[in-house]
Amino acid sequence: MTKKLHKSGVTAAAGVQAAGIHAGFKKRKKDMALLYFPDGATVAGVFTKNKVKAAPVQYDQQALQQHDRFKAILINSGNANACTGKQGKADVEETVKLLSTELNIQPEEVLVSSTGVIGMFMNMETMKKGVKAIAPEVSEFGGAAASKAIMTTDTVPKEVSFTFEVAGKTATIGGMVKGSGMIHPNLGTMLGYITTDVAISQAALHAMLLKAADATFNHATIDGDTSTNDSVFVAATGKLDNPLIVSSDDAGYAEVEAAVLSICSQLAQLLVKDGEGATKFVEVLVSGAKTMADAVSVGKSVATSSLVKTAMFGEDANWGRVITAAGYAETEYFDADVIDIAFSSKNGEIQLCEAGMGVVFDEELAKKILEADEINILIDLHLGTEAASTWTCDFSYDYVKINADYRS
Structure with missing residues (x-):
């Protein structure tokens, strides 16, 4: 044959x-x-x-x-x-x-x-x-x-x-x-x-x-x-x-x-x-930055946060982890009192934080949005016109298993 x-x-x-x-x-x-x-x-x-x-x-x-x-x-x-x-x-x-x-x-x-x-x-x-x-x-x-x-x-x-x-x-x-x-x-x-x-x-x-x-x-x-x-x-x-x-x-x-x-x-x-143990693809979209460097820095900071990544795996709309990670990014211009944060996926979009403060949101809708295998974390810094995307994935139990015995 x-x-x-x-x-x-x-x-x-x-x-x-x-x-x-x-x-x-x-x-x-x-x-x-x-x-x-x-x-x-x-x-x-x-x-x-x-x-x-x-x-x-x-x-x-x-x-x-x-x-x-x-x-x-x-x-x-x-x-x-x-x-x-x-x-x-x-x-x-x-x-x-x-x-x-x-x-x-x-x-x-x-x-x-x-x-x-x-x-x-x-x-x-x-x-x-x-x-x-x-x-x-x-x-x-x-x-x-x-x-x-x-x-x-x-x-x-x-x-x-x-x-x-x-x-x-x-x-x-x-x-x-x-x-x-x-x-x-x-x-x-x-x-x-x-x-x-x-x-x-x-x-x-x-x-x-x-x-x-x-x-x-x-x-x-x-x-x-x-x-x-x-x-x-x-x-x-x-x-x-x-x-x-x-x-x-x-x-x-x-x-x-x-x-x-x-x-x-x-x-x-x-x-x-195809990240090790990944179950979700996550795109962090940062907009409204004063400089491109700031947009990239905030995006990478959120995307590399272990707490954000585990929240994505657990389908937990814990936006506090997102704003915290954004806050410790190395930025030249940053104002925590004007930040908006939302999550979106094929299952919808939901606002979680407005002007640096939490808003009342539908937990069931948030859970449904995070159940999708591709998720967007939307962060608007409201300081300028620059924007950038960073791609990451969630952290699952399998990530630890894979790397705990990598050499064997």
Whole structure:
């Protein structure tokens, strides 16, 4: 019986191949992915601002400063290769050489990512076997397998792809992301990979990614923990054969920028919806801020509050936790006596706080609103015109269970 194959996610764009296999870092599940660009691709990346950076992150940051074209990105799950010192760096360099030999490309054309347990040395025998096994498996239909191979505590693979217009031609963009816990990105998320067939310079691509990541991944939080391995890459193969986009003045720049922003937004929300133990997707919408920085700060403060998140799980309309979290946000302009707070979902909307004080509300309606699997927390600061959204999820019993025995 012939299996029906579909190009999806990260391999949707022309010039991109991928594979995902079980190498042996995990007991049974796929744990190694490979993205391959036979004719090369321009690559840009953004990374964690955590002062503790995994060996692959350090390697990739340096590689992207020295080169703009690459042919492969190897990803393993099950071991983060973080806090592994000189040995960790040596293992990355050996991995690069192993893959470049198998693919018959130059070592400087390879990037590496890892995710998993921190503080464990990489099993290089497993790496060697995995590299040999995965290299022949790459194909334009390997995106789905790759998206499964980068998962750790994720419950579902996360892929997105769509087309858009550039210079009168139909361009394609696709991507995959992994992350379910330790998600509170600062410039990136746990691991994300975006590909497109547009011809564009590394500088232009990096500018777009930096802006998009700040507006999307940096507005997504599951548990407030930034990772040692946070990385997001965008690779452009140039197969569309459009006039090379170099700066914001070039035709097509705005369209590509919008596509990068859109796919980052979709992937970031998929992360949150698959948060460890999550039962609800929560969007915190802050309006009426004096500055954008204040809107973002209030949103993140409320979204990362354990008390707010547990209230969402318990379907308790405890708006006091929301205003408290808003009050300890780092803001320049804030007036507790003018704040309005409401909750909404597909089941309706209810006002809970007006001008900083509680109002009488229907508890049954509030309960019904919070029973939905997607909830909005609406906060109006009444100080200006700036607004921002932050995406988070609830905290359930399962979050504790998952993280209490993560290493086992």
